[in-house]
Amino acid sequence: MNWSKKSFLFTLLTTAIITLSSTHVLSQNLKKIERQAIGDFEKGNFVDARDQFKTLLKSEWNVNSTSSYLASCYLELDEPLKSYEILSQVTEPDELITYLRILSCYYLEFFEEAENLINDFPDSTGFDIEDLRSRVARAKESYSAGDGILVQNFGENINSENLEYSAVMYNDFNKLLFTSRKEESSVTDVDGLAFETIYSTEIDSSDNWKKAIPLNIEAEKKRSHDATVQVYQSGNKMISYKDGQLYSSTLKNGVWSKDEDFIIHEGKGSDTHCFITPDEKTIFFASDYQSDGAHLDLFVSQKEVGGGWTEPEPLSMFNTEYDEDSPFLASDSTFYFSSRGHNSIGGFDVFKSTYDHEKNTWGPPENMGYPINTVAEDIYYTTEGKLAYLSSTRLEGYGSLDLYRVYHFNKVKVEGRLMDDNKQPISDALIDVKYDSTTLKSYTDADGNYEIFVPINKKMHITFVKDSLNLFEGDYIANIFFKDKNENEFNFFIDYMSPDPEIIKGNEDKRTVKHINVDIKNDYEENPIIASVPRSAEESWSDSVNYVAKTKKIADLQSREISYVENKEGDIDILSSHLKLREATVQMKSKEKPVEEPTTTTENLSSLQPDNLPDGYTVQILAMPIKRKPEESFFDLLGSAEVNNLNGQDGLKRFFTGLYDSFEEAMYAMRILRKTGYSDAFVRRMSKYAEL
Known part of the structure; x- marks a missing residue:
């Protein structure tokens, strides 16, 4: 499956960067680094490109262009917080910087800030701002509706700061196979990441997952992709992916046999994922063989008497101009897949459909909504009963793609x-x-x-x-x-x-x-x-x-x-x-009043002076003319948190709370404040207030 984003949002973005960037004749060495960095970026090697653009930015080389490229690398590597930090330091943002900041806010789930930036964005033919506006609106609606489902990270014994995805559970949920692109490999692919490797783990006697180990003992040296797809026939057969094709193997005496070609069609292309029904008579699969590699579509094929497969039929009701991948048919005959099209709120979203036997067709795809789907990539969804497994790049993960358990109860x-x-x-x-x-x-x-x-x-x-x-x-x-x-x-x-x-x-x-x-x-x-x-x-x-x-x-x-x-x-x-x-007449009254926590009011705000500010970061929640006074109720949601204020030379009084050593800590506090109700909260370095 060779996981990469290939997001249509970034296809436009790459064009915009190349169009709007300029070259300054400064240092031949830096110019050479820039050419190499741009070349790596265009090839999809965002790891090496990131490192080179960081070097350029430290030298303050072509700041806006370098910041745009570096922020884009971070977005492609699923690090929107670092992208946001880079863009926040640009003093004279252009359209591209602003557009990237909107994307960063979107992936950080700062929806109010994203909408404000979109509303102020000038009319432009270089950016599909209306598509982004509709995605932000859909995300806000979906996030407000989701509840009653718990999505839980598999933990550090499974996930890392690299990519882990495509969980395959078997042996009564006690064993797990999954795919990873861990940096412990000594060789990398053209995108700068390690080759895909299948890892194995199981639950120990204490009901904890053991540390995962490679299924292939030569995984650190291999130069090919090996990824999990499906385990079936009571855990004795496995379908895997290797360098664009599907392969099958059989478990004999505790050892998996050598991979054999698993041929479904005659056309050339990449088959990334599949699902074989328990009776082994039907296969659903994802492939780009009919689009000349442009995008993935879903297909279905039936087993023939001789053992081969019928000519694949495209699942037209699910396919779009974007990618569809990771098909899965549950035991209750619900069909699941991931798509970047339809009404997706992020990159890949998980969709489901049920078969209409009267009309002899699949019903329209239904977005699974939040919290299964987020603004990130959500893919490889498999389920049994009320337990499911999911791969996602959502914010709370250990790194990029992580494995998650989904409980349809909380x-x-x-x-x-x-x-x-x-x-x-x-x-x-x-x-x-x-x-x-x-x-x-x-x-x-x-x-x-x-x-x-x-x-x-x-x-x-x-x-x-x-x-x-x-x-x-x-x-x-x-x-x-x-x-x-x-x-x-x-x-x-x-x-x-x-x-x-x-x-x-x-x-x-x-x-x-x-x-x-x-x-x-x-x-x-x-x-x-x-x-x-x-x-x-x-x-x-x-x-x-x-x-x-x-x-x-x-x-x-x-x-x-x-x-x-x-x-x-x-x-x-x-x-x-x-x-x-309820049939009993129960007198409901308080035995005792709960102890009230101290609250922040305008009477106990702390005033600071610009010449005596501590180091670090804070979160600003309000700015208003000095002569005005904020309403008491504005600070109710802060509880006992300390709020400081400072009068600026521009005639504004600014209110901020918290002091943090790192930008990341302040960003975490800001997200909490925004979810609490302070939608305009943003991070600012304390020393910045001395300049206002």
């Missing part, structure tokens, strides 16, 4: 017993679970039993309270694994019989995060232990399956006061499963 039921160290049940104890800005609560029944839905793969702080005493508290993460069983029981043993209440109160361990390993059988239709809950629906959704104190009478419930806690965003978090018993 909460899991954990049940168990709360007992003292003599294994005697502790009844009517409060179980308080906190994560992010959410609080969930439940109670134990007369036998110490509890059950509660908790978020998966998210750090929680769990506290057990009995008679106003903290019995125990600690940090936990619910890990999800898929095995042929349902294992969601987790018992807590508390030193509750201690005669000293202070010892009970101090019975805590915050030093380590303990793991609640939940094994889930993949038969979700009858499985009550998972739930997909959009945040917008949490107000009316119970955090527990039911109120487990079954031995209590309704009268007891009527006298129990339950409380709601309002989080920082103003949403009401459900605190207990009493909502399941």
Whole structure:
């Protein structure tokens, strides 16, 4: 498959760079470096081009042109933050710099800033600004709608700062093959990246992924591409990709046989990916053999009696003028593929379609939406039940393409017993679970039993309270694994019989995060232990399956006061499963008022002087005429965060928060502030305020 972007956004971009760049006669050496760098860029070797343009920029050679090329290299290498930083330092931006900054904002998900730049962008025939405008609008709409699905990175034992993609799971989800272009290889392809290599790993006895190793022991020296495509026939047959063609091999005595040609058609071209149905009678594949290498299309072919394949038929309802790749047919007959066309919000997006048996045709492709699709590249989607695998260049990854697990649910039921160290049940104890800005609560029944839905793969702080005493508290993460069983029981043993209440109160361990390993059988239709809950629906959704104190009478419930806690965003978090018993008349009023955090107001802002500014970066959130005063409510979302202000010589007062040593730390804080509601927030070096 030889992964590369080849994005149509950058096809136009390359033309624009060549057209708008100029050459200054300065140093013959720098001029030579520039020629070599541009040559590497045009060949698609963005790694070597990046390094050479960095050298040119340090020498301040043709700053706008060099910055444009360097930023473009970073975008092609899936590093939009570095692109944004380079472009932010250009003092006199031209159209190309501005266009690149729009792209950087788009890939960083700074949609408001991207829209502002688009609105101010002059009319130009050199840039398809309207296409970019529509993509930003689609992305904003998709991001606001997605919820109830969890996308989780496979972790550092699988992913690296290089490219990892095309996950193939087999042996009951316990073994994994995937493709990587790791830098540990001693040879590179013409694009400056290592050749594709298949890696293998499996889950150990502790339910963790082992460090991945190459399937080919000579992987570090080879000069060919080997990539995962599909494992089938109970894990005994494999389809792989090598240098533009598909190959098959068989597992015998634990060893994969030598690759054999897997020929589907007679035409010349590159076949990048395929999916063979379990009965091995139908194959879906992606190829450029009918477009003379211009773009990838999807095809289908049937197995003939003699073992060959029928003439491939193009899947015209899915194919566009752009690339379509990574076909996959799920066990429920839903067809998945990735496309850069249709209504994609990024590069490759994942689409799905179902077959209409009455019309004998596939239905229109449906974009899977956020969080499966992002403004990045999202491809190689495979699924079984409510578990799926995905390759993506999204922001939170370790490097470029990373492998992700997709859970089509975001909460899991954990049940168990709360007992003292003599294994005697502790009844009517409060179980308080906190994560992010959410609080969930439940109670134990007369036998110490509890059950509660908790978020998966998210750090929680769990506290057990009995008679106003903290019995125990600690940090936990619910890990999800898929095995042929349902294992969601987790018992807590508390030193509750201690005669000293202070010892009970101090019975805590915050030093380590303990793991609640939940094994889930993949038969979700009858499985009550998972739930997909959009945040917008949490107000009316119970955090527990039911109120487990079954031995209590309704009268007891009527006298129990339950409380709601309002989080920082103003949403009401459900605190207990009493909502399941709506027929009981439960008096809902607060037992005690929550402790209010100190908030930032215009009375406690810190004023700074331009001649006494600290080093580092900050995030500016507001600028206004000095004589005006901001509304008190403007700072409500900051909580207790410190806000500084400074009067500029231009008549403006600027408000900013935080002090960070690095640009990356400040950018991370800026993203949080923008998502909180400060859409105009941006990063600025503190020393810059002395010039204003």
